[in-house]
Structure formats: structure tokens, C-alpha cells
Amino acid sequence: MASPIPRIDRDVLTVANLIRTSRAGTRQELAQSTGMGRNTVSTLIQAAIEARLLVPDGSAPSTGGRAPATWRFRHESGLILVIGVHSTTLRLAVTDLAGTPLAQDLIDWPITRGPEDTLAEASRRLTGLARQATEQHGEDLEVWGAGVSLPGPINQVTGRPTAPPIMPGWDGYDVVGSLEATLGVPVVVDNDVNTMLLGYAATLPDQHHRRPGDMLYVQIGTGIGAGLMSTGHVHRGADGAAGDIGHVRVVDADNVVCRCGRTGCLEAVAGGWALLRDARRAAAEGLSPHLRACLEETGTLTIEDIVSGVSAGDTECVTLMVRSATAVGDALAMLVSFFNPGRVVLAGPMPQGCPLFLSVARRLVSERALALATSGLEVVAAESGFEDEKRGAALLAVNALFEAVTES
Numbered sequence: 001m002a003s004p005i006p007r008i009d010r011d012v013l014t015v016a017n018l019i020r021t022s023r024a025g026t027r028q029e030l031a032q033s034t035g036m037g038r039n040t041v042s043t044l045i046q047a048a049i050e051a052r053l054l055v056p057d058g059s060a061p062s063t064g065g066r067a068p069a070t071w072r073f074r075h076e077s078g079l080i081l082v083i084g085v086h087s088t089t090l091r092l093a094v095t096d097l098a099g100t101p102l103a104q105d106l107i108d109w110p111i112t113r114g115p116e117d118t119l120a121e122a123s124r125r126l127t128g129l130a131r132q133a134t135e136q137h138g139e140d141l142e143v144w145g146a147g148v149s150l151p152g153p154i155n156q157v158t159g160r161p162t163a164p165p166i167m168p169g170w171d172g173y174d175v176v177g178s179l180e181a182t183l184g185v186p187v188v189v190d191n192d193v194n195t196m197l198l199g200y201a202a203t204l205p206d207q208h209h210r211r212p213g214d215m216l217y218v219q220i221g222t223g224i225g226a227g228l229m230s231t232g233h234v235h236r237g238a239d240g241a242a243g244d245i246g247h248v249r250v251v252d253a254d255n256v257v258c259r260c261g262r263t264g265c266l267e268a269v270a271g272g273w274a275l276l277r278d279a280r281r282a283a284a285e286g287l288s289p290h291l292r293a294c295l296e297e298t299g300t301l302t303i304e305d306i307v308s309g310v311s312a313g314d315t316e317c318v319t320l321m322v323r324s325a326t327a328v329g330d331a332l333a334m335l336v337s338f339f340n341p342g343r344v345v346l347a348g349p350m351p352q353g354c355p356l357f358l359s360v361a362r363r364l365v366s367e368r369a370l371a372l373a374t375s376g377l378e379v380v381a382a383e384s385g386f387e388d389e390k391r392g393a394a395l396l397a398v399n400a401l402f403e404a405v406t407e408s
């Protein structure tokens with residue numbers, strides 16, 4: 001595939017990538033990481049500057065003698081195309097190499113349109129967005145690659161969706177092959193919550209070239225899924241199904257039918273679609289004046305209506321929110337004891353928009369998980385799962401491009 005990366009010398013890319021990923025900052029650290037001599041490192045840095053991958057960036061704090069020089073990776077060197085497929089929307093972006101959006105688009109688009117129509121529409125719009133980003137930038141920027149985020153399990157060997165419960169027509173579809181043919185650049189695909197996790201991790205402050213490495217990211221949207229980061233790497237599992245917790249059984253829910261066809265699943269009790277199912281019933285039966293008013297005004301109900309009902313003190317909305325947070329908190333307590341993350345991030349309209357959800361989930365985790373596993377644990381809400389997803393899908397593509405060249 002035509003990405004500008006293979007045209008650059010492999011050792012130059014290795015040095016630039018160590019600086020990009022904050023694994024080395026000074027000439028000495030680069031020499032240590034690569035096992036190369038300092039003169040060789042200096043030559044490679046010069047070549048990386050000429051290839052417009054690095055720029056001088058002042059100096060690191062002195063440890064005695066002259067302060068060592070440092071460099072910055074030029075994230076503005078290239079463009080990445082990002083596709084976020086959701087159940088009812090398509091989120092498209094053209095980003096720089098750090099995943100910062102330069103142009104973006106959000107359209108109503110049901111996932112049930114299937115892969116061919118969806119990916120054709122995404123490609124067509126991204127071509128326009130890339131042109132827009134280049135014009136704004138005033139520099140002729142090349143597209144390096146593309147990252148795709150899909151709401152279902154992805155086989156890590158083939159990059160194809162595997163029996164995704166809410167994506168009719170996508171099972172086994174060659175997303176990578178089809179997009180590489182139309183976009184003409186390398187394409188990487190991952191599950192949505194894994195991309196969110198990767199994008200979130202990149203926003204954490206870098207402490208001595210180490211970011212917090214053991215983390216759990218839980219998306220509570222229409223469905224529920226988790227991403228696991230272990231020692232700084234996304235843990236996908238033997239089949240790419242790690243963290244797919246939406247369909248684990250919860251207690252006292254044997255009679256609740258899930259959209260996967262089984263009963264008693266976590267998302268059938270706590271997922272967005274389950275809450276809306278019960279919110280519609282509450283509105284119809286007159287149990288919730290707030291939801292009935294929302295339904296009469298707009299003809300439909302959203303998770304945001306339940307969130308605003310909690311703020312307005314609507315009893316039924318509070319009951320629904322607490323029920324979801326309790327089921328999620330219970331599942332989290334088990335995961336925290338098992339995995340011992342340093343941080344749990346909750347994304348989606350409920351944890352991001354409703355302090356009650358977050359406090360109930362936090363309380364359950366601290367009550368039910370092992371004390372040792374919760375002593376240093378932070379349970380926080382994401383600022384925006386969608387922004388994390390965009391950044392993460394772009395970084396997934398950039399990481400894969402560098403890995404393909406520097407680790408081959």
C-alpha cells in the first residue's frame with residue numbers, strides 16, 4: 001500500500017519513533033535504546049530532521065554538565081483517516097499523526113446498511129475531508145494510513161469482525177482489504193473500546209517516559225464493553241474478545257431477555273438499549289412524569305432524557321440510573337479484583353453526564369473488590385469517549401505503520 005513511511009530509512013524511523021512514543025528523549029537515551037553509538041544516533045537524528053519527522057525542541061534538565069538537547073516528533077508531517085462506525089451514526093475525521101482532528105464529519109447512518117455502503121460512504125467523505133485539511137494547512141500533506149473503529153469483536157489475525165451481535169452483514173467482512181482498495185493506504189481495524197482506551201491513554205501525562213500502564217476502560221453506551229491495558233499495551237486476548245463483558249450473566253436477571261438471544265446479560269440490565277426499553281415503558285404507564293413529557297415533546301426518548309430526569313429528581317429516572325450503575329459496579333468489582341488496574345475509566349452518556357452513576361459504581365467497587373486492589377485505584381469518567389475513539393483509531397494506524405517498518 002502507498003504510505004510515505006516505507007520510503008524512509010528504517011533506522012531513521014526507529015529513532016523518530018522512540019521520540020514519538022516518549023521512550024527516549026536525549027541522544028544518550030536514544031543510544032541506550034537502540035544500542036547504537038552516539039555519532040550514529042546524531043547522524044540519524046539529522047536525517048530524521050531532513051525527512052521532516054523531527055524538530056529540535058530545546059533541552060532536557062541538566063544532570064550536571066551541559067543540558068542535553070531534545071527533539072519533538074512532527075505530528076503535522078502526515079494525515080490519518082479515521083472511521084468510527086456506530087449503531088446509528090458514522091464519525092469521520094482526518095487527523096494529524098497524534099490523532100488531533102483537522103477536519104471531521106458526523107452523519108446519521110444506521111450500521112444495518114451493511115459494510116459495502118457504509119465503507120463506500122466513509123471513503124467518499126474522507127477524500128473530501130482530506131482535501132479540506134490539506135487546503136487549511138497550506139502544505140501538501142500525504143495521507144499515511146487509516147484507522148477504523150467498529151462496535152464488535154475483531155479477529156486480530158484477519159482484521160475481520162467476528163459474529164458481531166449488532167452488525168448484520170458485517171460478520172467476516174474484509175474491512176481492511178475493501179478500504180485499502182478504495183483509499184490506497186494501509187488500514188488497521190480494531191474494536192471501538194480498544195481504540196477509546198488507546199486514545200485515552202495518550203492523554204495521560206508522561207512521567208519519566210512512562211504512562212500509567214494498567215488500566216480498564218469501560219464503554220457504557222447502547223451496549224457495554226471493556227478495553228484492557230496491561231503494562232502499556234492493549235490486551236486483546238487469544239481471539240480478540242478480551243473485555244467483551246456485555247454478555248456476561250448478572251445475578252437476579254434470569255428472566256431478562258438480551259438482544260443476543262440469551263437471558264440475564266449485563267447489558268440487558270444496564271446497557272443503554274435496556275434502559276430505554278424500560279424508560280419507554282415507564283413513560284407509557286405514567287410512572288415517570290419527566291419521561292412522559294420528553295416523549296410527548298420529541299416523540300422519542302434518549303439516554304440524555306434519563307440523565308436530565310435524574311437531575312430533575314424524577315424517581316423513576318433515578319431508579320433506572322441506580323440499577324444500571326449497580327450492575328456495572330458489581331461487574332467492575334470482579335474485574336478490579338481479577339485485573340488490579342490503577343485506573344478505571346467509564347465512558348458513555350451515563351457516567352459522563354450523571355454524577356450519581358459514577359458515585360454508585362465507585363461505591364460498589366470499593367465495597368466489593370479486594371482492599372489491596374482498590375487502595376490506589378482511581379475510578380473516573382471519560383471526558384469524551386468519541387474524542388478518545390478518534391485519537392485512538394488514528395494512533396492505532398500510526399503505531400502499526402511504524403511497527404511494520406521498525407520491527408520487521
Ligand SMILES: [Zn+2]
Nearest residue numbers: 247258260265
Ligand atoms: Zn446478551
